[in-house]
Amino acid sequence: MTVAADRLAARDEPLEIAGRQFRSRLILGTGKYKDNETMVEAITASGAEIITVAVRRVDLDRTKEKGVLYHLDQEKWSLLPNTAGCYSAEDAIRYAELGRAAGFTDWIKLEVIGDEDTLLPDVEGLLQAARILVAEGFKVLAYTNEDLITALKLEDVGVSAVMPLASPIGSGLGLLNPFNIRLIKSRLGVPVIVDAGVGTASDACMTMEQGVDGILMNTAIAAAEDPVAMALAMKQATEAGRLAYLAGRMPKREQAVPSSPTTGMLD
């Protein structure tokens, strides 16, 4: 059993982004955990190798938490700073540059948000920021709509990964448009990582079954009643969905087809 499982796992190629290879296809956010101990346990249980962080002002009066890096071993996890909360290309570039200046990575999860209620991306600002950041040498992983044309333009601009949403950030609504996600995956050469909207394990599984390269999630784990258990469920669902995709699903039929022989029945 273990041998068969290992053989199947070995059949899959590692996830490769910007020339770096990863075994895990799950990328985790570090926001909204009730405490840092739970966060570290959940990230560990998920098997994620890449974790996202946000750039914010230091609290000079020390009334709040220390920076997240006090709790995260950078030997264990690759950091992916984000530009969350930025509503213009100019702001996103500023945050990206601050993130890079921290000295850990030149990767950036680029978000340019267009609307406060939905947190949907501002495609114009996104493309503008992506173009500039790529030219500045950043490895850009771009959060975007599940829109093929934007995805193609992002690839053309030179991003390292395109990250279409399953549904709005923090909504937990799951994969609303599998057709568009498959379409994007079928047309892009760079990795397609579905980012945002996954709510529970079945969402993660279904997302991976579309053939995408990975999933990025945060709230689904952080806001679960038991984040560590959900992190493990997400790990298993991501692996199951990936394996089901590689296995190739049976065709769908409108009519039943018996599984047992129709011959050899008693008179």
Add this chain to the structure above:
Amino acid sequence: MSESNEAMITITINGEERGVPVGLTIGGLLAHLDLHERLVVVERNREIIRREDFGEVGVDAGDAFELVHFVGGG
């Protein structure tokens, strides 16, 4: 907080005006604020200051600083 005979200047840090001793470098400013310079990124008047320059670049009256670090986020 400071010695009465110590000369002070006013600068803006993260949107708030603060008085700090005159003649600090950025490294000195971070130490004054009790911040670990390894984890803090410094932007002075909208320009990022490289960590290796913290000991060289001075703090002048009226400077606007943003001191940022990584926090949890998705």
